Amino acid sequence: MAALRAGLLGVGMMGRHHARVMRDVDGIDLVAIADPGGDPHGVAGELPILPDIESLIDAGVDLAVVAVPTQFHEDAALKLAAAGVHTLVEKPIAHSVEAGRRMTAAFTDAGLVGAVGHIERFNPALQELRRRIAQGDAGEVFQIATRRQGPFPARIADVGVGKDLASHDIDLTAWVAQSDYVSVSAQTTYRSGREHEDMIAATGRLANGVITNHLVNWLSPMKERLTIVTGEKGAFVADTATGDLTFHANGTFPLEWESISAFRGVSEGDVTRFAFAKREPLRVEHEAFRDAVLGRPSEVVTMEQGLRTLMVVEAALESARTAETVVI
Structure with missing residues (x-):
């Protein structure tokens, strides 16, 4: 052919x-x-x-x-x-x-x-993360948090950090959790003298009940690309800059002091760094x-899916303007 x-x-x-x-x-x-x-x-x-x-x-x-x-x-x-x-x-x-x-x-x-x-979506760490979550390795997922921050990229002039960078996090979060956003709330700030926002902090909820948090900016001297999924069995940490995926398991150590056991919560357990093929996402x-x-x-990624992501980003920017949670 x-x-x-x-x-x-x-x-x-x-x-x-x-x-x-x-x-x-x-x-x-x-x-x-x-x-x-x-x-x-x-x-x-x-x-x-x-x-x-x-x-x-x-x-x-x-x-x-x-x-x-x-x-x-x-x-x-x-x-x-x-x-x-x-x-x-x-x-x-x-x-x-x-x-x-x-x-x-x-x-x-x-x-x-x-x-x-x-x-x-094609990052090897996130593809492996999605597969492991789908097969129940985290148990019930409670929260997905992302951090995407670094210096201002001179290539961007026509949109703010919400549409340029936070769109990554909103799309990957819904994709990893296999559930759409139903509400979002956000704060933005303008520090670099441009008409568009250069920092956004957004929280949301997915249809399956997972709560989300995204910290995104162009104002940081260090570059971070992290996705953290917390569930009943522990927490996955995906570093999409390196393609690494780590799992921090909840500890199973017995507690002899029974009177405080109800307040103890989880404890630190084994930490596993996974090995898997890492092909270039592009x-x-x-x-x-x-x-x-x-x-x-x-x-x-279809245009329908890309449009859904943009709707969530615009809802977050609207929330920042109105100081109200936006239902999507």
Whole structure:
């Protein structure tokens, strides 16, 4: 079977990695790259840099990846849908829920694969975590907490830390727990002189009763990417920067002082660091997108799922503006 002809819109900080991976995935042939800003990282190779989305479509591509700033996602995606091109857009799906709805409808109506690049779902630590939670290794899950913080990335100018980074945590939390958010409450702050928030603290509840907490910012000198799942049997800690997963089991030591046993709670038990295959998440994401286009079973993140995540993020930002919990 001939390889799928692939196009890439945007070769900035994220697009350059897409270019590298797309060239190395079986069944995909990167034939066209477009970026009105040129090729700042020199990733085009022998391919010419096309000026716009129209010229990318004219190259006759079967699928495309959109890695331009969020504010341009809708325009590019709608044009690709109209041209019959299966498309993966970087997260978040769009700059607004209304735009995301239009994009989702366009791909659904055209019978095309529309996907969103929520890459954390393909992180090996989170995939292993989801599998172990599903098989009951944590028992009943009580809480999922995430910390995603670090210095300000110069690449972001059109959205705040909520849509750029917290969207990762909201999506991965619902995915790991296999349950949607039903409410969210948040606080934000603006410290870097930009019109968008650069710090958000959000709490929520999932439909299955799990409570969530997310600390996300662009104001920290150290970089953290942690997901902590606490359940009746202990706590999993996933470090998505390194792909490591650790389990801290509840202790089972007997307590001889019975009069305080009711107040003791859990104790520290064995700590296990798991060994498992660690493939590059972006490569796994592209393979899932390819398989979806070919009609094979796939774990690709659909536009419907990406839209749901954006709805939760916007609900969190609304909560911060109104100082009220938002029911989703």
